[in-house]
Amino acid sequence: MWLPVLFLLIGLSLGLLTDITIPEQFSDYLSIAVLAAFDTLFGGIRAHLEKKFDERIFLSGFFFNISLAACLAFIGVQLGIDLYLAAVFAFGVRLFQNIAIIRRLVLDQQKNSKQK
Amino acid sequence: MKGRQIIIISLVCAVVGLMAAIQFQSVNEPTQRDTRDLFEVRTQIQVEQKKQQQLYQQIAESEKIIEQYQEKTQEEQIATLKNSIEELKRKAGLTEITGSGVLITIKPIFFDGEAGQLYPTITPELLHRLVNELNSYGATDIAIENERIINTTPIRYVNGETYVNNHALRKVPVQIKVLSQNPSRLLDYIQVSKSKDYFAIENLDLIANIKQKLVLPKYEGMINVEMLEVNEIEMSGEQ
Numbered sequence: 002m003w004l005p006v007l008f009l010l011i012g013l014s015l016g017l018l019t020d021i022t023i024p025e026q027f028s029d030y031l032s033i034a035v036l037a038a039f040d041t042l043f044g045g046i047r048a049h050l051e052k053k054f055d056e057r058i059f060l061s062g063f064f065f066n067i068s069l070a071a072c073l074a075f076i077g078v079q080l081g082i083d084l085y086l087a088a089v090f091a092f093g094v095r096l097f098q099n100i101a102i103i104r105r106l107v108l109d110q111q112k113n114s115k116q117k
Numbered sequence: 118m119k120g121r122q123i124i125i126i127s128l129v130c131a132v133v134g135l136m137a138a139i140q141f142q143s144v145n146e147p148t149q150r151d152t153r154d155l156f157e158v159r160t161q162i163q164v165e166q167k168k169q170q171q172l173y174q175q176i177a178e179s180e181k182i183i184e185q186y187q188e189k190t191q192e193e194q195i196a197t198l199k200n201s202i203e204e205l206k207r208k209a210g211l212t213e214i215t216g217s218g219v220l221i222t223i224k225p226i227f228f229d230g231e232a233g234q235l236y237p238t239i240t241p242e243l244l245h246r247l248v249n250e251l252n253s254y255g256a257t258d259i260a261i262e263n264e265r266i267i268n269t270t271p272i273r274y275v276n277g278e279t280y281v282n283n284h285a286l287r288k289v290p291v292q293i294k295v296l297s298q299n300p301s302r303l304l305d306y307i308q309v310s311k312s313k314d315y316f317a318i319e320n321l322d323l324i325a326n327i328k329q330k331l332v333l334p335k336y337e338g339m340i341n342v343e344m345l346e347v348n349e350i351e352m353s354g355e356q
Contacts, residue, residue, distance in 0.1 A: 004126075004127045005130040008127035008134070009131065009134040012130065012135040013135070013138045014138075015131075016137070016138020016142065022143045024143075025143070028143050031136060031139065035140050038136060042126070045129070049122065056125050
């Protein structure tokens, strides 16, 4: 369980140390991509805890969700509608659901290990 | 199989972390960076120092006047008061003023051509531009024909004529009297000014000459100070 955390920290420090920035007009896309990535990540953790993890679904979901969110934001900008809000809403709701399920699963696991 | 899952999740974690960090940095980046080099910063400091010096000078002058009020007898106080009023009137442009400066004559340019030519007129925009430029070149007092330019002087376009101080300006040639501390420098500035080009577009020529003695008329109208309010700043520190 410590490996993902370590990698997350590596990624964060890499990003902060290399001083990479993106132009302001693309920051909307990146923010929504980050959200989509978080959603996929928590979905993966949940599936892992439920022992239903499939790496093909996980990886395809990761890339597909990010591109879909970016596409939606792009179309929204072209049409003058804040379509990225739809993606924010969808991912936000799913993020909360996934975290709630993860919490329950972790609590259940703790309960089971205590009973044993 | 389990190990591979962990590695994939870890790699995705790393990518997510990278993306989040980049986003964080992009959002936090200051929008405007100070790109001035040493020389520009120094120039800026000099400008500010000059300003400071001027302010100190003003403070000193004001303090001197206060001292005069406090120390002297009643008659002298009244005299000081009258001096102050005179000084303020002079600054506001309510007195006739004599000094060295530049006399600008605006003349029409005629050129030979088949097609006829309209008699050129001065538009308010041109005059505005010229007055602004003269002020920035260090003019202390300006009069257009017999109209003294004060801080609130309107230059407007009314019914096809240009009005200065609510009086119609006559047709060109028109004379503009400009007083300055340093007339020769002002003349140099006028010779190369943008206004000369703008006037030339309208078939008008600016001819400037230094005059040792120029008499500027006083402002005739009433200065409307209804909209003015005392800016009450709470005093702080020693009083």
